[in-house]
Amino acid sequence: MTSAIVAWLAQPKDFAAGVALYEAYGPSAVYQHLFRQGETTFARTSLVRELHKLVATPAPAVLPKQPELVPERHETVPKPADVEPEPPAVDPAALAHVNAQLKALRDERSHKHAQLTAPGLRQNDRRKLAFRILDIGDEVLETMQLLKHVLAHGSLPAGPVATVDVTDAGELRRRLDNLVALRSKVRKNPKRAAELPAMEKEIKLIRAKLKS
Template identity: 30%
Template sequence: MAAVHDWLNGSRDFAAGVALYAQLGGSALYQRMFANTGATPANKAKLAAELEKFAGSVPVPAPDPAPVKPRPAAAATTPPPNKDGENRRYLDLLKKRDLLYRNLDHLHVEKRFLQVGDKLRDCAFAILSTHQKIVECWTMIDHYQEHETFPVAKQKPVRDKKVEIQYLRVSISKAEKRLKQPGCRNRVRTERLLKDKQDELAKLL
C-alpha cells in the first residue's frame, strides 16, 4: 500500500486521507463521520489509525513533527503546570478519553454481529454519541494544554419546579404512547428515556 505509506509519512493532509480511505473501501460510517464533523483532533487520530490498518504489518514511522495526536496521547499524560489545582480534572479527562476510545472499539465489534433492526440502529447511535464525547474531551484537553485552565461553563437557567414537573410528565406521556405503538422505532432508547424521566420526576415529587 504505497499510497497509504506515503500519506502516513507525509503531511497527513486530512482531505487527502479521507479520499484515500474512501478509495480503499473504508467504513461508510467513518466516511460520513469524517465528512460531517471535519478535521477534528479525534477524526485525525481515527483516520490515521484506520489507514495504518491498510498499510499492513510493516511499521510506518510517524512524521516529525506529527500533526495528529496519538491514541492514547502518551506525551499528554504529564499535565502542564496549573496554579488553580485543575491538574486532577485534566488527568481524569485523559482517562475518560481513553475509556471512550475503548468503548468505541467495542461498539464497532458489536455492530458486526447485529442484524438490521432496532439493536443495530441503537448501536449506530451509540457510536455517533461516543464519537461526539471523544470530540468534547479533546476540546477540553486542547484548551487546558493551551491556556492552562478550563473554559468557564455556562450556567443553565434554573427551571421552576412546577414547570419542570409538568415538562417531565409530558415527556413521560409521549414516551409511553410511542411504546404502545406496534412499529415503535428506537424502542430501546425510548424505554431508557422513559425510565430516566420517571426517575427525575420521582426526585421532584
C-alpha cells in the first residue's frame, strides 16, 4: 500500500489513479464520495492531502508479547492456636469461704461415719446418721460446683433472685418443690431445726404468690 501511494504522490498527475488508491485504502466514505464526483482543484488538493496522511500514519506498533504472569504461590502460614485468656484473679476471701465450707462438710461427714460404726447404736439413730451423710454428700457436690465457679470467674456467683421478686409461676413452683423436699430432710435432723421457721415462711410466701 505505502509504495503505491508514495509512487503516485511523486507524480500526482493521474487523478483517477489517486482516487482508486483512496478507494482501496482511505477510511473516509465522505472523501470517497467527493473524489468520485470528478476532479476539481479542491478535490485534487484534498486527495493529495489525504493520501499523504495515509503514508505518514505509521503502522500500529506490534507490542512484544508479554510473558504470562504466573501468580506467586504464597505458603499458607498456619494461624497460631488461639491463646486462651488468662483466668481472672481469684478473690481470696471468696476462695477461703468456699474452702472452709467444703472442709466443714467433709469433717462432719467423717464424724458421722465414725458415729455410724459405733457399737450399741440404736436403729433409729443409725437411720438419722445415714440420712445426714447422704445430705452431706449432696452439699459437698454443690460446694464443689461453687468452688469451680470461683476458680473460673474469680468470685462467688450472684445470689438468686429473692422469692418476693419472682413473678414466673414455673420458677415459683420449682422453688416450692425444692423447699418442701428440703423441709422433710430438715425435720429429720434436730440440729437443723433452727432452719425450719425460715423455710415455713418461704413456703407460705410462695403459695400465696401462686394463688394471687
